[in-house]
Amino acid sequence: MARRQADPDRPTISRVAAEAGVSRATVSRSFTHPDLLLPATVAKVREVAERLGYVPNQVAQALSTGKAGNIALIVPDIANPFFSALMRGAQAQAYRRGYATFLGDTDETEELEDLLLGKLAVQVDGFVLASPRQDEKRIRVHAARRPLVVINRDLEGIPRVLVDTTVGFAQAVNLLADYGHRTIAYVGGPKSSWSNQQRVRAVEETAAARGLKLVRLDAVRPSHEAGRDAVEKVLRCGATAALAVDDVVAQGLMAGLADRGLSVPADFSLVGCDNVIAATTYPPLTTIDALCAEAGRTAVDLLIDGLSAEPPSERNVIRGELTIRASTGPAPERHAAKKHRSPAKSEPPDVSPSLPNRTER
Amino acid sequence: MARRQADPDRPTISRVAAEAGVSRATVSRSFTHPDLLLPATVAKVREVAERLGYVPNQVAQALSTGKAGNIALIVPDIANPFFSALMRGAQAQAYRRGYATFLGDTDETEELEDLLLGKLAVQVDGFVLASPRQDEKRIRVHAARRPLVVINRDLEGIPRVLVDTTVGFAQAVNLLADYGHRTIAYVGGPKSSWSNQQRVRAVEETAAARGLKLVRLDAVRPSHEAGRDAVEKVLRCGATAALAVDDVVAQGLMAGLADRGLSVPADFSLVGCDNVIAATTYPPLTTIDALCAEAGRTAVDLLIDGLSAEPPSERNVIRGELTIRASTGPAPERHAAKKHRSPAKSEPPDVSPSLPNRTER
DNA sequence: CTGAAAGCGCTTACAG
DNA sequence: CTGAAAGCGCTTACAG
Numbered sequence: 001m002a003r004r005q006a007d008p009d010r011p012t013i014s015r016v017a018a019e020a021g022v023s024r025a026t027v028s029r030s031f032t033h034p035d036l037l038l039p040a041t042v043a044k045v046r047e048v049a050e051r052l053g054y055v056p057n058q059v060a061q062a063l064s065t066g067k068a069g070n071i072a073l074i075v076p077d078i079a080n081p082f083f084s085a086l087m088r089g090a091q092a093q094a095y096r097r098g099y100a101t102f103l104g105d106t107d108e109t110e111e112l113e114d115l116l117l118g119k120l121a122v123q124v125d126g127f128v129l130a131s132p133r134q135d136e137k138r139i140r141v142h143a144a145r146r147p148l149v150v151i152n153r154d155l156e157g158i159p160r161v162l163v164d165t166t167v168g169f170a171q172a173v174n175l176l177a178d179y180g181h182r183t184i185a186y187v188g189g190p191k192s193s194w195s196n197q198q199r200v201r202a203v204e205e206t207a208a209a210r211g212l213k214l215v216r217l218d219a220v221r222p223s224h225e226a227g228r229d230a231v232e233k234v235l236r237c238g239a240t241a242a243l244a245v246d247d248v249v250a251q252g253l254m255a256g257l258a259d260r261g262l263s264v265p266a267d268f269s270l271v272g273c274d275n276v277i278a279a280t281t282y283p284p285l286t287t288i289d290a291l292c293a294e295a296g297r298t299a300v301d302l303l304i305d306g307l308s309a310e311p312p313s314e315r316n317v318i319r320g321e322l323t324i325r326a327s328t329g330p331a332p333e334r335h336a337a338k339k340h341r342s343p344a345k346s347e348p349p350d351v352s353p354s355l356p357n358r359t360e361r
Numbered sequence: 362m363a364r365r366q367a368d369p370d371r372p373t374i375s376r377v378a379a380e381a382g383v384s385r386a387t388v389s390r391s392f393t394h395p396d397l398l399l400p401a402t403v404a405k406v407r408e409v410a411e412r413l414g415y416v417p418n419q420v421a422q423a424l425s426t427g428k429a430g431n432i433a434l435i436v437p438d439i440a441n442p443f444f445s446a447l448m449r450g451a452q453a454q455a456y457r458r459g460y461a462t463f464l465g466d467t468d469e470t471e472e473l474e475d476l477l478l479g480k481l482a483v484q485v486d487g488f489v490l491a492s493p494r495q496d497e498k499r500i501r502v503h504a505a506r507r508p509l510v511v512i513n514r515d516l517e518g519i520p521r522v523l524v525d526t527t528v529g530f531a532q533a534v535n536l537l538a539d540y541g542h543r544t545i546a547y548v549g550g551p552k553s554s555w556s557n558q559q560r561v562r563a564v565e566e567t568a569a570a571r572g573l574k575l576v577r578l579d580a581v582r583p584s585h586e587a588g589r590d591a592v593e594k595v596l597r598c599g600a601t602a603a604l605a606v607d608d609v610v611a612q613g614l615m616a617g618l619a620d621r622g623l624s625v626p627a628d629f630s631l632v633g634c635d636n637v638i639a640a641t642t643y644p645p646l647t648t649i650d651a652l653c654a655e656a657g658r659t660a661v662d663l664l665i666d667g668l669s670a671e672p673p674s675e676r677n678v679i680r681g682e683l684t685i686r687a688s689t690g691p692a693p694e695r696h697a698a699k700k701h702r703s704p705a706k707s708e709p710p711d712v713s714p715s716l717p718n719r720t721e722r
Numbered sequence: 723c724t725g726a727a728a729g730c731g732c733t734t735a736c737a738g
Numbered sequence: 739c740t741g742a743a744a745g746c747g748c749t750t751a752c753a754g
Contacts, residue, residue: 100480
């Protein structure tokens with residue numbers, strides 16, 4: 001026998017029923033299936049409910065229907081701008097569709113990821129799991145229990161949204177090639193990251209196609225520090241431009257270059273990825289848009305659509321493209337002589353005629 | 362009659378009871394009040410539960426006990442680094458203490474803030490409300506309904522954690538004065554912001570005490586853009602240094618100065634506040650630490666402590682101090698001549714002997 | 723120490 | 739169109 005009610009002032013369905021002179025079933029139906037009732041009945045119930053400030057108790061509804069009205073968003077690191085932006089898009093969309101959202105930060109560990117997924121399960125109708133660090137088997141176990149959509153991991157059979165930055169990275173390499181750079185570096189992230197893998201591949205292929213020398217460096221944890229620390233190696237290998245796995249690393253590279261008195265883009269060109277902090281660095285970063293907010297929004301839509309209808313389409317690719325700002329420019333003189341085409345100094349060359357190019361500051 | 366169970370595989374208390382040959386009450390007590398039972402009974406029940414993978418359904422528990430085991434965190438903008446860091450600290454602490462956390466982004470509007478507080482109320486045991494944009498009256502209504510702790514708003518009678526950056530801003534102004542700056546600017550945030558108000562005051566008082574000329578500019582919405590746009594006015598008034606309401610605005614100022622070919626700190630000194638992105642700008646920002654993570658953690662502790670015991674202590678002040686990095690330095694020559702004390706060029710002067718000074722890169 | 727039973731606040735098949 | 743009743747999965751005062 002429970003004697004404690006959460007909020008003593010909160011009217012219950014029984015109070016409304018008594019006040020309106022109808023049964024509790026009728027009050028319930030006034031909100032969930034008004035079409036089954038006489039309009040007059042609905043009107044009366046609603047009037048009373050309004051007056052009393054009645055709002056159906058979601059916890060009771062959840063227990064009765066098995067639908068929680070909640071989703072959970074699991075991310076490796078809230079503080080990473082990519083995930084902040086993603087979360088923002090996701091929670092806004094969930095709210096719009098009437099869902100409340102739990103937040104889980106896994107602190108980049110697979111253990112916490114697993115625990116959070118387990119703990120939250122009863123309280124949610126489904127999960128969106130961004131950039132999972134867990135192994136595939138465990139993810140599948142969770143996906144079997146609860147609807148789950150994954151972001152940026154390509155798991156056959158699990159609904160997923162993948163941000164394809166392949167084209168964007170190819171555009172970026174082409175931009176650098178057109179600017180006359182002959183040796184470029186790619187400063188990557190963890191090998192287990194799907195996003196990193198596809199970026200590496202795109203850079204390698206395009207560099208090969210354009211006859212550029214490519215030096216590849218890997219940061220285990222993509223961070224500002226890692227970027228700054230990579231500068232020495234990048235410079236030593238003779239590169240005049242670098243692409244980074246994300247904007248945070250690119251920003252680190254910028255700091256490291258500045259430490260050595262090199263200026264961007266005069267002495268060195270830089271390209272990042274994500275387009276969250278890129279507009280706020282100085283100089284503003286040329287970057288590939290990772291459509292963070294859209295990825296979050298899309299994942300939530302897939303999840304919620306799938307809850308009421310058929311399981312959602314499995315593989316959803318959204319494509320981020322190059323945004324040219326001020327961190328890229330012609331290769332320094334001795335290299336510029338060799339350049340393939342000669343773009344005007346003040347205007348970036350066409351990257352890929354078939355693709356739209358947004359340029360913003 | 363509910364026919365749909367959320368997770369068909371999930372064992373219920375009845376299944377465990379049957380399997381263990383005890384009543385449902387005994388199963389329940391094995392988890393919530395094992396001290397009331399024979400150790401042997403508890404052991405048997407736990408063994409069966411373990412085997413079946415039984416875990417009490419939190420939703421049912423919530424309905425029965427009125428305790429949700431959840432809290433909600435309401436912030437104006439997830440994507441703002443200050444709030445990201447705060448959320449990170451808060452959700453980690455909530456998790457540690459066994460609570461799951463809902464996330465609400467109000468998009469800087471008071472309407473959404475009000476709606477989220479209302480929608481989430483049934484599902485949580487309490488709220489932490491960061492930098493509320495709502496008027497005091499509405500906040501008090503919500504606080505009367507549900508335990509609520511506020512961050513960075515000084516509301517008598519409501520438990521709150523206030524990050525006091527007053528001392529830090531005073532230290533910063535002293536630093537600039539010691540460096541020989543005679544005219545400084547403060548680029549502020551919204552007038553309704555408690556944090557902004559206390560910062561303005563600290564800057565005004567210290568500037569007056571040191572005989573500095575202070576120019577005050579206000580950005581309605583503290584953003585990178587706002588910072589960049591403020592540069593012209595700042596320069597026009599003859600200031601050689603500026604303090605910004607936060608690091609984002611300071612970073613905007615840096616970009617605007619760079620656009621005009623001015624370098625930091627040689628031509629102009631800059632101080633921010635928050636210490637989240639400050640270490641990643643170039644040059645790294647001298648800033649006041651706003652202890653974001655600690656504020657989040659403390660708020661959650663207050664809230665959860667207050668749930669089981671007496672209402673928590675009301676006014677909890679934590680103090681953030683100055684962190685000197687590379688964006689501050691001696692005033693440019695014509696001013697330097699007038700300077701009050703003559704600190705060595707390579708080392709920042711003592712800010713305030715009574716206070717510890719952390720210097721990091 | 724343990725169980726039978728009522729209750730938390732809803733929803734909904736079943737009658738009427 | 740509407741109500742009485744059972745049920746969602748727990749907890750706990752009351753007996754024994």
